Every structure is written in C-alpha cells, then in structure tokens.
Amino acid sequence: MPTSRAPLSTRRVLQAALSLADSGGTDALTMRHLGRHLGVEAMSLYRHVANKDAVLDGILDMVVSEIDLPERPGDWKAAMRHRGVAAFRVFSLHPWAPPLLMSRTNTGPSMLRYIDFTLGALRGAGFSWRLADYAWNTMDSYVYGYTLRRLAFPIAPADYAETASAHQHLLAGDRYPHMAELTRQVAEGHHPGDPDITFGLDLILDGLERLRDTEPTDLTPP
Structure with missing residues (x-):
C-alpha cells in the first residue's frame, strides 16, 4: 500500500528504498516502484536523489551506519572482533547489502567512518599502512562471505543434528570414513556442526598479529 503523502525529502526517499530492498532485494528496487511506494510519480524522486545509483549508495550507507563500533579501540583484537560480529548481525538483517558492498565504490560518511575506525585501530596497534590495508580487506571479505553462506545455507543450525542423522545412511561402509565419522x-x-563467526575472525586476527610482529617498522605517523 502507498504511504501517506508527507513531504518528500532525501531521507524519506532513502528510508522507503531501504524498506523495499529489505523486503524484495535490490532487483525489485526501481524508481517507479519506489515512487509508487511513496505515493508519488517517479519523476518527483529526482528532486531528492540523482538516480538509482544514488539511491543504492544512500541505503548502503544507512546499513553501514547501523554497525556498532566501540567508542575507543582499546585492545585492537577485541575491537576488530566486536566490529566483525556487529557487521555480521547488521548484514543478516539486510541480506542484499554484502554483494552490493563488494561490487561498488562506497564513499558515504558512514562507510568512511567504518573504514577510518578500522585503520586507526590497526595503526594504533603497530600495523604498517600496507598490513593495515590488507587486514581491513581480509576481515571484511571474511565477514561478507560468512554472512552470505549463513544466509544461503539450507539447514538452520538448530536442525544440524537431525539432518546429520537423516543422512548417515548415505555414508555407510568404508568409502567415506571421515565424512561418516x-x-x-x-x-x-x-x-555443533557450524562455527560461530568468531572462530574465523580469531584465526585471522591471530595470523595478523604474527605478521605484524615480523613486519619491518613503519615510522610514518599513525
């Protein structure tokens, strides 16, 4: 049903677009559909957003703004773990967002804050600029991939044991002994059958710590 004809604004347009993306994905997010959802002609939207790309950039930044970041980095590993878990929780609410984040150049204020916080925490912990850049991208790649896998996996964690039991007959005999066990x-x-997101995050963070400790000293300002 169309919403009431309250005055349009950029924020109202983006909030409506976010709602449509959450309910039907970005393929269903057209300017015509967005206008219909707001109860206006599609052409009216262009007074507030330049085009669909601007809408996508705007709602991506709204999603990133929901990621809770520590006020102060403190312990860098705890801060990066917190950041990763928080991002996973937000992306789970907006499953269309990770593929879009991986395929677009994102320069909204929330994304820039998210990246700047990460770089600052890593630089403050003694990482070189090179390693801080690699670390940020590696952590985000893992969070995006883990989120997509969890969202797409056909079995809910609560059903793993029952599903495993139902498939045991396929593994009878000696052909697949390790899978059977x-x-x-x-x-x-x-x-339990599936690791929490912190399992992979901790592996990455421990590896980054070892690399940092063998990296040549970077004397440029943090």
Missing part, C-alpha cells in the same frame, strides 16, 4: 559426531551432539 564427522556426521556421527554432529548427529550425536558431540560437535
């Missing part, structure tokens, strides 16, 4: 472990509740 892992499936038994999950079916009998000895192993």
Whole structure:
C-alpha cells in the first residue's frame, strides 16, 4: 500500500528504498516502484536523489551506519572482533547489502567512518599502512562471505543434528570414513556442526598479529 503523502525529502526517499530492498532485494528496487511506494510519480524522486545509483549508495550507507563500533579501540583484537560480529548481525538483517558492498565504490560518511575506525585501530596497534590495508580487506571479505553462506545455507543450525542423522545412511561402509565419522559426531551432539563467526575472525586476527610482529617498522605517523 502507498504511504501517506508527507513531504518528500532525501531521507524519506532513502528510508522507503531501504524498506523495499529489505523486503524484495535490490532487483525489485526501481524508481517507479519506489515512487509508487511513496505515493508519488517517479519523476518527483529526482528532486531528492540523482538516480538509482544514488539511491543504492544512500541505503548502503544507512546499513553501514547501523554497525556498532566501540567508542575507543582499546585492545585492537577485541575491537576488530566486536566490529566483525556487529557487521555480521547488521548484514543478516539486510541480506542484499554484502554483494552490493563488494561490487561498488562506497564513499558515504558512514562507510568512511567504518573504514577510518578500522585503520586507526590497526595503526594504533603497530600495523604498517600496507598490513593495515590488507587486514581491513581480509576481515571484511571474511565477514561478507560468512554472512552470505549463513544466509544461503539450507539447514538452520538448530536442525544440524537431525539432518546429520537423516543422512548417515548415505555414508555407510568404508568409502567415506571421515565424512561418516564427522556426521556421527554432529548427529550425536558431540560437535555443533557450524562455527560461530568468531572462530574465523580469531584465526585471522591471530595470523595478523604474527605478521605484524615480523613486519619491518613503519615510522610514518599513525
């Protein structure tokens, strides 16, 4: 149903666009559909947003603004873990966002704050500019990928044991002994079957710490 005809503004247009993207993905987000949702002609939208690309950039920045960042980095590993978990939770609410973030140049204020916080925390922890840049991109690649996998995976974590039990007959005999044993472990509740996002984050952070400690000293200002 169209919304009431309150005065249009850039923020109102973007909020409506975010709602449409969350409910139907960005493929369903056309200027005509957005105008219909707001109860106006599509041409009226161009007084507030330049085009669909501007809409996509705007709603991406709105999503990134929802990511909770620590007030002060403090312990860099704890800050990066917090950042990664917070991003995963936000992206899980907006599943269309990770693919778009990976395919666009994002220069909105929230994205710039997100990146600047990350670089500042890493530089403050003694990372060179080169390694800080690699670290930021590696962490984000993992968070995006983990989020997409969790959203697309056909089995809910609560159903892993039951599903594993139902598939045990496929692994009878000696052909797949390692898969058979892992499936038994999950079916009998000895192993949960899927790692929390912090498992991979901690592996990355521990590896980055080792690289930092062997990196030549970077004397440029933090």
